[in-house]
Amino acid sequence: TMFVNKHSRTFIFKRLPRNYRQFTSSSTEDYDLVVIGGGSGGLACAKAASQLQKKVAVLDFVTPSTQGTTWGLGGTCVNVGCIPKKLMHHASLLGDAIRDSKAYGWNVPDEVQSDWTTLSTAVQNHVKSLNWGHRVQLRDKNVEYINGLGSFKDPHTVRVKESNGTERLLKTRNAVIAVGVRPYVPSQIPGAVEYGATSDDLFWLKKTPGKTLLIGASYIALECGGFLNGLGFDTSIMVRSRPLKQFDQQMAELVAESMESKGTRFLRKCVPVSIEKDSRGRLVVKYEDLTNRQTKEEVFDTVMFATGRHAVTNNLNLEALGIEVDQTTQKVFGGHSDDHERTSVANIYAIGDILHNRPELTPVAIKAGQLLADRLFGGSQVQMDYNMIPTTVFTPLEYGVVGISEEKAVSCHGEENIEVYHAFYTPLEFAVPRRDASHCYIKAICFGDRILGLHLIGPNAGEVIQGFAVALRCGATWSGLSGSVGIHPTTAEEVVKLHITKRSGADPTVTGC
Amino acid sequence: AVNINYNIQRHVATAEKKFECFNIQDAKDFQTRVIESPVPVIVDFHATWCGPCKLLGPRLEAIISNKEGQVSLAKVDVDENVEIAMEYLVESLPTVIGFKNGRKINKFIGLQEDDAIDSFVEKLIH
Numbered sequence: 001t002m003f004v005n006k007h008s009r010t011f012i013f014k015r016l017p018r019n020y021r022q023f024t025s026s027s028t029e030d031y032d033l034v035v036i037g038g039g040s041g042g043l044a045c046a047k048a049a050s051q052l053q054k055k056v057a058v059l060d061f062v063t064p065s066t067q068g069t070t071w072g073l074g075g076t077c078v079n080v081g082c083i084p085k086k087l088m089h090h091a092s093l094l095g096d097a098i099r100d101s102k103a104y105g106w107n108v109p110d111e112v113q114s115d116w117t118t119l120s121t122a123v124q125n126h127v128k129s130l131n132w133g134h135r136v137q138l139r140d141k142n143v144e145y146i147n148g149l150g151s152f153k154d155p156h157t158v159r160v161k162e163s164n165g166t167e168r169l170l171k172t173r174n175a176v177i178a179v180g181v182r183p184y185v186p187s188q189i190p191g192a193v194e195y196g197a198t199s200d201d202l203f204w205l206k207k208t209p210g211k212t213l214l215i216g217a218s219y220i221a222l223e224c225g226g227f228l229n230g231l232g233f234d235t236s237i238m239v240r241s242r243p244l245k246q247f248d249q250q251m252a253e254l255v256a257e258s259m260e261s262k263g264t265r266f267l268r269k270c271v272p273v274s275i276e277k278d279s280r281g282r283l284v285v286k287y288e289d290l291t292n293r294q295t296k297e298e299v300f301d302t303v304m305f306a307t308g309r310h311a312v313t314n315n316l317n318l319e320a321l322g323i324e325v326d327q328t329t330q331k332v333f334g335g336h337s338d339d340h341e342r343t344s345v346a347n348i349y350a351i352g353d354i355l356h357n358r359p360e361l362t363p364v365a366i367k368a369g370q371l372l373a374d375r376l377f378g379g380s381q382v383q384m385d386y387n388m389i390p391t392t393v394f395t396p397l398e399y400g401v402v403g404i405s406e407e408k409a410v411s412c413h414g415e416e417n418i419e420v421y422h423a424f425y426t427p428l429e430f431a432v433p434r435r436d437a438s439h440c441y442i443k444a445i446c447f448g449d450r451i452l453g454l455h456l457i458g459p460n461a462g463e464v465i466q467g468f469a470v471a472l473r474c475g476a477t478w479s480g481l482s483g484s485v486g487i488h489p490t491t492a493e494e495v496v497k498l499h500i501t502k503r504s505g506a507d508p509t510v511t512g513c
Numbered sequence: 514a515v516n517i518n519y520n521i522q523r524h525v526a527t528a529e530k531k532f533e534c535f536n537i538q539d540a541k542d543f544q545t546r547v548i549e550s551p552v553p554v555i556v557d558f559h560a561t562w563c564g565p566c567k568l569l570g571p572r573l574e575a576i577i578s579n580k581e582g583q584v585s586l587a588k589v590d591v592d593e594n595v596e597i598a599m600e601y602l603v604e605s606l607p608t609v610i611g612f613k614n615g616r617k618i619n620k621f622i623g624l625q626e627d628d629a630i631d632s633f634v635e636k637l638i639h
Contacts, residue, residue: 124562125561125562125563125564126562128560128561128562128592129560129562129563132560132562132591132592132606135595135599136603136604139599140604
C-alpha cells in the first residue's frame with residue numbers, strides 16, 4: 001500500500017504501483033485535459049497543464065503518408081519538418097565549406113561527394129532519439145500518452161482508437177485540438193498521388209533522391225530544393241507563379257536568384273500535367289509552360305510535391321459538435337469569447353498549425369499551448385501575442401525576417417510615409433574563396449521611428465535575426481537600432497550600420513571596413 | 514636430413530565461453546527470463562539509433578562471457594519494449610541495470626570503460 005498526497009507535497013510511500021497516476025479531479029475517469037495531437041503545440045500544452053497538477057492525456061497517431069511513410073512521437077517538426085530539414089541544410093552547407101576550405105589552405109580533394117544513406121541514417125537516428133526523449137518527458141511530467149486516433153464523441157468525451165484496434169472513451173473537462181496539417185497532393189494530376197513524394201517522405205527516403213523535381217514555390221519547396229542541390233543532386237523547382245508568395249517579394253526574388261546562381265533550376269510559370277513511370281522505374285513528368293502553352297516532358301528520379309499543407313479534420317467529428325472550421329482550409333476557427341485559441345465550443349481549443357489564420361511555426365504552437373494551459377488551470381489571463389513573430393527560410397543562403405513586408409507597409413501607411421534603409425553587404429569569410437555575395441542584403445522598413453519590418457539574407461540569418469526580434473518586441477526604434485554599436489567583424493553589425501535609404505537612390509553596397 | 518619432431522602438444526581452448534544472452538520480446542519474457550531468473554541478469558537497455566549502445570554491447574558481452582555463466586545478459590530494445598523501459602525509469606541510453614532475485618541491484622548509464630563494467634558485474638554477482 002502507499003499513500004501520496006499531492007497537495008501537501010510530502011510523500012510517504014512504500015512502493016509505487018506500476019500504473020499509478022496522480023490526479024486531483026473528482027472521479028478516477030475524468031481528465032482535466034485531453035490533447036489530440038502530440039506535436040510541438042500538443043506536447044507543450046499537455047506538459048504545462050500537468051505541471052499545474054492536472055490529469056492530462058495526449059493522443060498521437062501518424063496516418064501514413066501517400067507513400068506509406070510513418071514516424072514516432074513529436075509531430076511534424078521533430079519528424080518531417082524543422083529538425084531533419086535543418087540537419088540536411090547544414091549537411092549541404094558543409095559541402096560548400098569543404099570547397100571554400102581550399103582557399104583557406106586546407107588540403108581537400110577537388111571533388112567531394114555526399115552519401116545520402118550516411119546522411120539520412122544519421123538524421124533519422126537523431127529524430128528517433130527525440131521521439132524517445134519525448135516519451136521520457138511525458139512520463140517524467142506525468143502525462144498519459146496514448147498512441148491512437150482521437151475523435152470527439154461529445155464536447156466532454158474523446159474517443160481513442162489505438163493501433164491494436166481497442167477503443168477507449170476519455171471523459172474530460174477540456175480538450176485541445178493540435179493535430180497540425182499534412183502535405184496536400186493535387187489528386188487531379190494523374191500520377192501525383194501514386195508517384196509523388198512529399199516532405200513527409202523526403203527525410204525517410206531509403207534510396208537516394210537522384211535527379212529531383214520539386215513542385216511548389218513555398219519555403220518547403222525552396223528549402224528542400226536548396227539542400228538537395230547543395231548535396232549534389234540535379235535539382236529543379238517548378239513554380240506556377242512566383243517563389244515565396246507569402247513573403248516580401250524583393251527578398252523572395254533575391255533568395256530564388258541566389259539558389260539559381262548555385263545551380264538550382266527554376267521552371268518558372270510551369271505547371272505539372274501528369275506523372276508516369278517509365279520501363280526503368282524513373283518518373284516521366286509532362287508539364288505545361290504557361291507563357292507559351294507548350295507541353296514539355298522530362299525524366300526525374302524523384303518528384304516531390306510542396307503544393308501546400310492542409311488540415312485533416314474529417315475524422316475528428318468536429319461537425320457533429322458544431323466546431324467551426326474554415327471552408328477552404330478546413331482549419332479550426334479560434335477567437336471565440338475573446339480567447340485566441342477557443343473554438344466555437346466552450347471547452348474545446350485549437351493550437352498550432354490547425355488553428356486558422358495563425359503562423360504555422362513550432363515556437364508559436366509551443367507558446368500558445370503553454371499560455372493556454374496557464375489560462376485554463378493557472379488563473380492567467382495572458383493571451384498569445386501573434387504579432388512580430390520572427391522566422392527564417394533555411395535556403396542555402398538563409399532569409400531571416402521579423403515584421404511585415406515592404407508591400408504590406410506601403411499598403412498600410414502609403415509609400416511616402418515609409419522609409420526603407422537597405423544595404424548589400426559581403427560577409428568577410430566570403431572574400432577569401434571569392435564566394436558570390438551579390439544576394440546578401442538587408443532592409444529595415446520604418447514608419448517614422450518605428451521599425452515595421454527587418455529583413456536579412458545571408459549566412460546564419462536565423463541566428464542573426466533572433467536577437468533583433470527580441471529588440472523589436474521590447475520596443476526598439478530606428479534611432480535605437482542605428483544608434484547601437486556593432487560587433488566587428490560580423491554580418492549582424494551591418495543591421496545597425498544601415499543608413500542608405502531606397503528613396504535616396506544611392507548605391508546601397510557596403511564598402512570598406 | 515633434419516630431424517623434425519612432430520610430436521608437438523598444442524593446448525587449444527575448445528570449451529566455449531558459455532553464458533546466456535538473449536533479446537527480450539515482451540513483458541512476459543522479461544518476467545520469466547529476468548525477474549524469475551535463478552542467476553543474476555544484466556539488462557542492457559539500448560536502441561537502434563543509439564551510437565554509444567552499439568559500442569557498449571560488445572564490451573558487455575565480452576566481460577560477461579568471462580564470468581562462466583554466473584550472470585546472464587538480457588538485451589531490451591527500448592522502442593520495442595517501451596513499457597518495460599518506462600517501468601524501470603530508463604531515460605538516457607544506454608542504461609544497464611543489474612537484477613538479482615527479481616530486484617534491481619545496481620545500474621549505470623552511458624558507455625563505460627571495461628574495468629568499470631567489470632566491477633559493476635562483479636558487484637552484482639557477489
